[in-house]
Amino acid sequence: MEETISLKDIAHTLRKRIMLISLIAAVAVAVSGIISYFILTPVYQASTQILVNQKTGQQPTLDANQIRTNVDIINTYSVIIKSPTILDKVVENYNLQQSTESLMGKITVNSEQNAQVFNLTIQDEDPAQAVLIANAISETFSEEVPTIMNVDNVKVLSPAVLKDNPSPIKPKPLLNIAIALVVGIMAGVGIAFLLEYLDNTIKTEEDIQTVLQLPVLGVIPKIMVEDEKAPLNRKASKRMGSETLES
Template sequence: MEETISLRELFHTLKKRLWLIVLIMVVAATVSSVISFFVLTPIYQSSAQILVNQAKSEKDLYNTGEIQTNIQLINTYSVIIRSPKILNKVKEELNFPGTVGELQNKIAVASEKDSQIIALTVEDPNPSMAMKVANKTAEVFQRDIPSIMSVDNVTILSKATLGEKPSPIKPKPLLNIAIASVVGMMIGVGLAFLLEYLDNTIKSEQDVEQVLGLPVMGVISIIDDETSKETMSNSIDTVVRRDSVGV
């Protein structure tokens, strides 16, 4: 019985403060949409793939040890790709307006699991610049790695391309609005229960019983002006009739 009453009170509180919950949700979704569409800068992504593979002879078509060595070299290559020695040349050849540090922050290097392929990913507000940086970095790395490590086992597997209508990878307005709405709803529900908890006014006979611990013997109904006038009129009629009967 206690659980049923508690559950009923729970829904009653949510229903009573529903306008507050909806208001906070709408405000949160509106703020999120404004920030996503008008404040945040769209970021585009472009990727190139690099293959780390030693040239094979006819007698040595498959060498497991060499493949394992190439996979281990990928970690070293990932550091070299983002090093100033490579990025300084990329900056000069592209006439990149920013610093080498800014260029480095735009580039991410990752290797496919258990493979000899390196994915070189560039993020930039300009989709064309993201493509150019990715391709130029792969090109400079392939050209300079023989002189850096005395090896020639790097091939550009695929270049970055620019689609007809490139779409930004972030921000994602719909996702941001959905998250903001859920967070707003959670805040609204929490605020509704907080306001209900802080509200210590007595509104019903149940509140009287809970506060005083005494049973309610009777309830005085609220009488509005029209009901009061009608009751008084009926009382006057009754008195007049009694007087007439007495006469």
């Protein structure tokens, strides 16, 4: 026999397991909050903009082909700026207490579509250090590109600046807590339905017909203790009433 689940059954299961679902969601939110606020280290970000323009000595006007060439060459520059050729000099010249490999992992290079500008972004646990590294890499890159590529078409357009009260880009506690709440609710609902599925006890007449495939001949109502005492209480009340009339 094919088993079907109605919306009423789903609502009943959710109501019955609401405490379990709430507990799992609360635990997920608490764990996410503790990790976000007290365990994860804040990471700050600093960015510089680098302009790729025409070669020095050319006419000031740029045609479409020259702009397209500058845009295409940004892809090459994105590789060069993260290469050991540039980063080794940055580590050496600025006495950075980190390896070239770790410095490479902090760099993100991206460019706007059809633009002659690309952004160099550095992430670090210290906001001042992030600004220092971003400016150091962009300056070193602009100095070394003429030698590496035999061109002089790179200029630092906008250096990184340290703000008064920098805000970390991660972690984002509120976002993490919101995600944990959604995940906790989903996990709680899943566990609730799993427990309901594993519960093979027979509770209602429908369960008898579905599981045993037998007709229900009758139902014995559940009798509470108060219901059992009710006839005795009525007899005692009548007896007391009779005694009062006789007296």
